[in-house]
Amino acid sequence: MSKDDQILEDFTAKEYEHGWSVDLEADQAPKGLNEDIVRFISAKKNEPEWLLAWRLKAFRKWQEMAEPTWPNVSYPAIDYQDIIYYSAPKKQKELNSLDEVDPELRETFEKLGISLEEQKRLTGVAVDAVIDSVSVATTFKETLGELGIIFCSFSEAVKDHPDLVKQYLGSVVPATDNYFAALNSAVFSDGSFCYIPKGVHCPMELSTYFRINAANTGQFERTLIVAEEGAYVSYLEGCTAPQRDENQLHAAVVEIYVHKDAEVKYSTVQNWYPGDKDGKGGIYNFVTKRGICAGDNAKLSWTQVETGSAVTWKYPSCILKGDNSIGEFYSVAVTNHHQQADTGTKMIHLGKNTKSRIVSKGISAGKSQNSYRGLVDISKRAVNARNYSQCDSLLLGDRCGAHTFPYIEVGNNTAQVEHEATTSKIGEDQIFYCNQRGIDTEAAIALIVNGFSKEVLNKLPMEFAVEAQKLLALTLEGSVG
């Protein structure tokens, strides 16, 4: 076996490094899904009547819908009756400081290297830690409160700001938008709510760390971000999950509403358990993410680094309704072993002079399948719309696949739309060039892959860029094309 093959072998045999499970006592609903479960979740969270009605409507619609089959992924049929739809860590009394947080929970964060104190002290990031669907610790709330920024768990928002939630919930992703969004709408357990008032520039990156913890728990997060006129916020979402045998379903919904002159930047690093090297286990990540630039000059930017999950089905989208609004999508998706990713974006141009930019980098290794699927839709009214899309794929090994499905629908002649895509492996000449200069093959590959993804990594906030680069280096250690 040549050295290259050896390195490749080492890489493809690599196991998930963030795998462990912490025993937290969970307050669980019985297995299965029916109207009673929906009512149970709603009651558990002391929700108002209108929200229960909303959930039930979504549930009834969901029952009539069929699971989508068009993504370029395959997985065993999901038994929706074999899932626990609600699990909460034991309710603690109101927390005043971090000391009151469950020590075991703190330990979990420390293992991940994101201890709350450190976050608080060093980075100035307010952390809304979500463990198994219920927020248990929120920091920096006071600082944010002074500016009128609301950053809290979804259930708190329902309690404290019902009017805002009622106004915006489902305004971007309707309860019955698609199969998984409907499921989420019916059974979502918790999530984050973020509201930036008019003219406020949020002084820090808002961050939520998601963790999936109790076994057999599907996690159904719901995030709602509203930026009022002239507001700015950069929002971070990141996740790692413990190793597990059974497949876990994750069907989250993220809604972002951007008013006139406002800007929202949403960044994700996703590193859920991808399954072992034989493709056993791993998270099913079926996420609906969508934002609307409702007012003029609004801007919405999605950045994602996807390295985990067994199956990913995710298309962060921008509806560019306001004139001169801008949508951006930057993505690095890495798949290894038997991972399957079908991800991309939708840019829907409705307003005049709207601009969008798509940069997608796919890296596949092992026996994985990596697909880019995107839509650029320029409607008849969207005068002078502009889109630039670039999707590049890098293949490591001869058993993986890279696929591109870009849909481009243009209904206005003033639009300028460009799309380009390339697929290749790392050039032998590039590696040779590095070798010649004393850089070994492994380091050369890390260098080239980092260069390949640089355009996207550069878009991440500083705090995240470090983690993302580490993740990429880790995932791609020893991979030779």
Add this chain to the structure above:
Amino acid sequence: MSEQGSTIAEVLQLQFADLERQLNGSAGTAAHAVRKQAFARVKETGLPTRKNEEYKYLALTRELEKAFAGFVGNPELAPADIGKVELPGLKGSEIVFVNGVYNESLSNICEQAGVSIRINSLEQVLPAGVTANVNDTFAGLNLALATGGVSIEVSQNTIATEAVNIIHITNTEKGRVFASPRHRVTVAENAQAVITEVFIGSGQHCSFTNSVMETSIARKGILHHYKVGLDGNHDMRVDNTTCRQQEKSVLHTVTIGYGGKIVRNNLTIRLEGEYAEANLDGLYLPTAHGTLDNHTAVDHRVPHCNSNELYKGIIGSNATGVFNGKVFVREGAQKTNAFQANKNILLADTATINTKPQLEIWADDVKCSHGCTTGQMDKEQLFYLRARGIDEPSARKLLLKAFAEDVIKKIADDTLRARVAAVLEEKLAS
């Protein structure tokens, strides 16, 4: 024929029943069994609606439903009516079909040793397991209903000196027309051939032509294949063209679309031998309220093959262009080079283009790329010309001609190229 079908499914059923009645002696033969099987499949799947991913942008079945209600058969044409047809005047053999029926008096076949041209030899044209694109329902429908066609075989080491032109004339002066021509071209080892297909339409009634062209190129063979659509404003057409290529074979294919109400070209190329090369080019100018849809698929099954694809569209007011280009690189098809480009110019704000350049790759040592652009005419280029005293309409025409020229120049046959360029000139003038 007193029976009438109200839905397209019933119409097709009656058409098939008619055809079976006319089989006489050949009923019960292998070809008949193939037809029956194909028709059963079509009945089972039904014609594709817009819910079908491959027909997402084409409301063809709905239009057929509207246009062919109560259809009982093609009208009888008197020789005088046919006589009015103007042939494109191409060099080489001219094989003319009028409303799907071979017309001997208009045709002219040049004989050459080693080039066999057989007409209406359905036993040869109906497949023995050849259809590379059997998944398309219209290809299946053609298999069931095909009524005539040409089988061209170029034998080993033969260079066909004369081009073979297959001319389909759709004349709807006397009523609606439904035609299912089916052809086959086989290029043997080391042989070369030039095949041109032209579709010409006229008349005020609607028509539907569902054609199939199956080609195969053996080792080191070269095939030039041109398809020119001069369809009338009421013509609907689906064309399924397939090509199977063996080792070191070369295909040059150019698909020109100049009109029609709805025209769909499915071009499927399978590279089955190493070092094969496929060049696909296309130009589409749909007319007002018309749709031109080009679906191409290049299937790289073995290592060391090249494919180059360039499709360009000029889309005017109320017209729709569709492009879908698939490139498959199968596992093990290493050292593949596959390039694809799609460029579109929209001339009016009522013009629409839907494009989907698609790469599906299962091998790592490949170079694949696709590029796709959509925009209007470059204002700076227009300004440059106008600054030199060229008026705006002429400047626009000049730029559009240059845009189209990239595809037209790929036609190696001089007469045909001139003819295609002349039609472009006419279209741009209007």
